[in-house]
Structure formats: structure tokens, C-alpha cells
Amino acid sequence: MNVTTILLIFLVFGSVQPHRLWHGGGRSRAHGRGRLGMAKRFAPECTRYREAGEKHLDCQDRQLTAIPPSGWPEDTVHLLLARNRLQVLRSNTFAQFRFLKSLDLQQNKLMRIDADAFAGLSRLTTLLLQHNSLHFLSEEVLLPLPRLTYLRLYDNPWDCQCQLDSLVRTLQVPSNRNLGNFAKCKEPPALHGQKLKRIRPELLCPELEERIPQEPKAGSSVLPPIRTKPEAIDTCHTYMFPKPLLDCGNQDLRNVPENIPPDIVQVDLSRNNIKQLRASEFVAARALKSLNLSTNGLEAIDTGEYISGSLQLVMGSCCFLARTMKFECLTYIPHSPTSTAAFAGLLHLRELDLSNNSLHYVQYGVLEDLYFVRRLVLGGNPWVCDYNIHYLVYWLKLHPGVQHFGLVCRSPEKFAGWTVQDYVKTYNGDCPEDNLLDQNNYDYGEEVRAETNEEAITFQPSPLRVPKKFKVIRLN
Incomplete structure (x- = not known):
């Protein structure tokens, strides 16, 4: 009986002691976690x-x-x-x-x-x-x-x-x-x-206090100024590292904010509600290298006004189309860089994102200040493949170093899914080769000499001397 009692005592203590030790270890580990959590917090x-x-x-x-x-x-x-x-x-x-x-x-x-x-x-x-x-x-x-x-x-x-x-x-x-x-x-x-x-x-x-200007009284003719556009500092966040960034993304903006700090290199205006870019929107942000305007529902980009030079180089295609019995000339005339277009002054811009907007085409003159752009994102826009789209294609042709993405026709239906470049090729492909004015063989020197000679005879037709959008001339 004594032996049995001793065995029972050993069994009881054997089951309790590990349990106590486990709890002690748990507390020890808990304290360890607490110290670790404190260390992580600081x-x-x-x-x-x-x-x-x-x-x-x-x-x-x-x-x-x-x-x-x-x-x-x-x-x-x-x-x-x-x-x-x-x-x-x-x-x-x-x-x-x-x-x-x-x-x-x-x-x-x-x-x-x-x-x-x-x-x-x-x-x-x-x-x-x-x-x-x-x-x-x-x-x-x-x-x-x-x-x-x-x-x-x-x-x-x-x-x-x-x-x-x-x-x-x-x-x-x-x-x-x-x-x-x-x-x-x-x-x-x-x-x-x-x-x-x-x-x-x-x-x-x-x-x-008596010198502090008082608030206008009721009925006073002095009214507070009306702010039509938000200021960048009130609506956006500024980050200086690794590069100066103005983050205005997803702020429900309807206009480009004013007073963008001049030292900002990147601006993110994506996921807003900016429907139109007005003339000289970014003229103060001359250091800008990257501009993101994606997902805004953007419909128009203003060309502003510009001062044209005396020299107008004519590049394009002219031919007589038998199927329409008409003579058509598509002319692209680069203008002087002194413009007030929406992107005027962005001489250092390297990346421009216009994707997922509502652009049908890019108006003549919009891109003329973007001399050093290397990446242009254009996807997700309902590009309309008619003569208005030619300016963008010719601008890209004159800037072969620009990587561009997403330039695909949405309408008309017969061109839907085509790349815009392929559409332009078919547009010129309707011209017989013997009637096509090949811009590669065009003598620009003759036109330069004529434009710089005060005694030169005025070119005809005269609208070619005025910088305009793509001009279609039809002669029956």
C-alpha cells in the first residue's frame, strides 16, 4: 500500500510540475515578445x-x-x-x-x-x-x-x-x-x-490689434477673391526623395493646380477629373521630367497661340485620287517654339502619360515644345483614324527616339483595332506612286531660299503661309 501511495504522489507531481514550467516559459516568452514589440516600435x-x-x-x-x-x-x-x-x-x-x-x-x-x-x-x-x-x-x-x-x-x-x-x-x-x-x-x-x-x-x-485688417462687414463692396483653381500645396503631397515629386493623384481635381513648385521633377495628376488642359498649364514647372495625366477623362489639350517664323517647311503627301476624282494635299507645318500650348515650356520633359483618357486626336501644335520626350503612353484612348490623327503620326516620325505605346484606332469601324501608323500607310497607299509627292525627295532647300528671299514670289495657295492645322485642299 505504501509503495502504491508513493507512486501516486510521484505521478501527481510529475503531471503538475511540467504544467507549471510550461506556464512559466509562456510568461517568459510573452515578456520576450513584449520587449521585442517595444524594440520594433522604436x-x-x-x-x-x-x-x-x-x-x-x-x-x-x-x-x-x-x-x-x-x-x-x-x-x-x-x-x-x-x-x-x-x-x-x-x-x-x-x-x-x-x-x-x-x-x-x-x-x-x-x-x-x-x-x-x-x-x-x-x-x-x-x-x-x-x-x-x-x-x-x-x-x-x-x-x-x-x-x-x-x-x-x-x-x-x-x-x-x-x-x-x-x-x-x-x-x-x-x-x-x-x-x-x-x-x-x-x-x-x-x-x-x-x-x-x-x-x-x-x-x-x-x-x-487696431491695425489688423477687419473682415468685410455685411453689405460691404469688398469681397474675398474668387479662387477658380486649387493650389498645388493645398491639395497635393510633396516628396523630395528620391526625386522631387508632387503627388496629386486621386484628389478629384477638375483643373491642374496652380503654383506647382518650380523645383518639382515629377508630377502625378492621374485618377482625377481633368477634362481639358488649358494653354500654358505647366509653364512655371520648367524642371518637370515626368508628367502622369492618365485616367482623367481628358478630352482636349489646348494649343494656345504661337508666333510663327518666316520659314515654313512643308512636308506631306499630295496626290490625285482616281476613286474620288479629287486632288488632296495633307500638309504639316512645324511652327516656332514660342507657343502657349498646354505643354509649352516643358523643354526637359522625358515621360508623358496620356493613357486611359477620352482623346480622339492631338491637335496641331500641342507637342511642339516636347523636344526631349523619350516615352509617350497613349493607350486606352478612343483614337479616331481620320486626317486629324496625322499630326501625331508625323510628329512621332520626326522624333524617332520616342517610345510610344497604345496608338490604336477605335473608330471608324473599318479601322478599329488597327495601329494608327498602319492607317496612315493605307491613306497614302491610295495614291499611285507616280502621283505621290515623296517627302524624301522634296527639295526643302528651294523653299528655304524662296522664303528667305525678299524678292521671292508669293507661294500659292496663300493659306500655306499661315500656320494652321492639317489643311485638306480638294480640286475637282
Whole structure:
């Protein structure tokens, strides 16, 4: 009996002890997970890469609420912290990054930045603080940044009172022309919408309240200005790395936003509701290299007005068509680059995406400023294959280095599914070879000499001297 009792005791303790040990191990593992979770919250797996010989640390979209005191490479040159949950920047937050040249803090929830938050960043040239919740910012915050060249502050609810006086005066120093552009007051109501770069600093303090312009009274003839187009800074997000990008995608825009920053290289206007591009839409964005206008329902691109030169080179096909008993000439006349077309001024553009819109053809003159485009996306448009489409084909022929995609006829039905180039070949194919004016054998020199000679006889017919769209001349 005693032996049986002893065995039972051993069995009971044997079953309980492992159970206790397992629970203890579970708690230990749970604590381990907690510490691991804490470590991940403060030091997430960021993306490290090198571009142009400089180290980038991409910690965007990591749900960060604080900057880890250690663990990140101290030789980082570009630090990307956009779209996190940072609310406060304490003193010496970035002191370990003494090689830092750019710091992207946009689209966080920043409400306060201590005076010494950027201490040690003596090499910093670019600081992005737009799209946050900052009401005040002292000039002292910028004192540790002697090389600061670009500062973005817009889309913050700035309270334009005495606390902002020192910052406003700093931004308005003439040498600080790229600091704080487009930032506007939100409070008080009397100063709402005024730009920090232009507001009179003496209006910020309550003791000068009598000098603050009052809101128009009821019945007053002074009306607020009517804004017909949104401003880029109010509707879009700006990213400076790896390349300056203005992201206006899927914002339900009906027009191209105004005041696109001149240093922007890429603009994304896709998935909006822009039906028409007006003359000189992008004339201020001269550094633009990539423009995405896909999926807008775009129907028309304005050609604007242009100044034609004295020299008009005529290139095209003329022939007598037996089936119609008519003589037809299709003429394409390149014009001087001094135009106001929608794409005027985009001399550095390399990529243009016009896909998935409602374009039937591209009007004469629209593409004349795009000298260096290398990629043109045209698919998803209901291209109409008639004489209006010839301008686009001839422009592509004159720019053989352009890769283009999606140029397929949608109508008329007999050409549906054809490439536009094949359609143009059939258009010229109706001409007998002996009646076709071959542009390869056309003597442009004779026309040049005639156009530059003051005594030259006027060309006939005279409409050829005026730059127009494709001109069809039919002689029975």
C-alpha cells in the first residue's frame, strides 16, 4: 500500500510540475515578445540604400511615435520619416546624425518641436515639415541649421500671433527665398489665408490689434477673391526623395493646380477629373521630367497661340485620287517654339502619360515644345483614324527616339483595332506612286531660299503661309 501511495504522489507531481514550467516559459516568452514589440516600435526594419553615393534610410509608413536613441546608422545622409505618428520632437532628437543633409518629416502629427530638436545637424540643407499640425515654431529651432536651403512648412494650422513673429521675420529675409514658401495663416480669422512670407510682422501681436485688417462687414463692396483653381500645396503631397515629386493623384481635381513648385521633377495628376488642359498649364514647372495625366477623362489639350517664323517647311503627301476624282494635299507645318500650348515650356520633359483618357486626336501644335520626350503612353484612348490623327503620326516620325505605346484606332469601324501608323500607310497607299509627292525627295532647300528671299514670289495657295492645322485642299 505504501509503495502504491508513493507512486501516486510521484505521478501527481510529475503531471503538475511540467504544467507549471510550461506556464512559466509562456510568461517568459510573452515578456520576450513584449520587449521585442517595444524594440520594433522604436527601431523598425527600415530600408537602407545608396543613391548617388549617399546613404538613405527610409523609415516611412512605420507607425513610429518616437525616434530611437540608437540603432540607426549614424552616417545616414538622407533620413525619410514621412507618414508616421510623430507628435513631439524633443531636444537633441537627431544629434547622432551629424552627416544628415535632408530630413523628411512630412505627414506626421507634429504639434511641438523643441528649440534644440535639430541640434547637431550643421550640414542639413533640406527640412520637410509640411502636412503636420504645427501652430507655432520659434526661430530658435532653425538656429542649429546654418546650411538650411529648403524648408517646407505649408499645410500646417499656423496661428499668426506674437509667438510666430520671430519665424515670420526669418522667413522674410531676402536670402531665405526657399524657406517657408506657400505656408499660410489659419488663425486668427482676420489673417486667415495670408502667406507667412508676405504678411506684415507687426500684425501678429495683440497690442497692435487696431491695425489688423477687419473682415468685410455685411453689405460691404469688398469681397474675398474668387479662387477658380486649387493650389498645388493645398491639395497635393510633396516628396523630395528620391526625386522631387508632387503627388496629386486621386484628389478629384477638375483643373491642374496652380503654383506647382518650380523645383518639382515629377508630377502625378492621374485618377482625377481633368477634362481639358488649358494653354500654358505647366509653364512655371520648367524642371518637370515626368508628367502622369492618365485616367482623367481628358478630352482636349489646348494649343494656345504661337508666333510663327518666316520659314515654313512643308512636308506631306499630295496626290490625285482616281476613286474620288479629287486632288488632296495633307500638309504639316512645324511652327516656332514660342507657343502657349498646354505643354509649352516643358523643354526637359522625358515621360508623358496620356493613357486611359477620352482623346480622339492631338491637335496641331500641342507637342511642339516636347523636344526631349523619350516615352509617350497613349493607350486606352478612343483614337479616331481620320486626317486629324496625322499630326501625331508625323510628329512621332520626326522624333524617332520616342517610345510610344497604345496608338490604336477605335473608330471608324473599318479601322478599329488597327495601329494608327498602319492607317496612315493605307491613306497614302491610295495614291499611285507616280502621283505621290515623296517627302524624301522634296527639295526643302528651294523653299528655304524662296522664303528667305525678299524678292521671292508669293507661294500659292496663300493659306500655306499661315500656320494652321492639317489643311485638306480638294480640286475637282
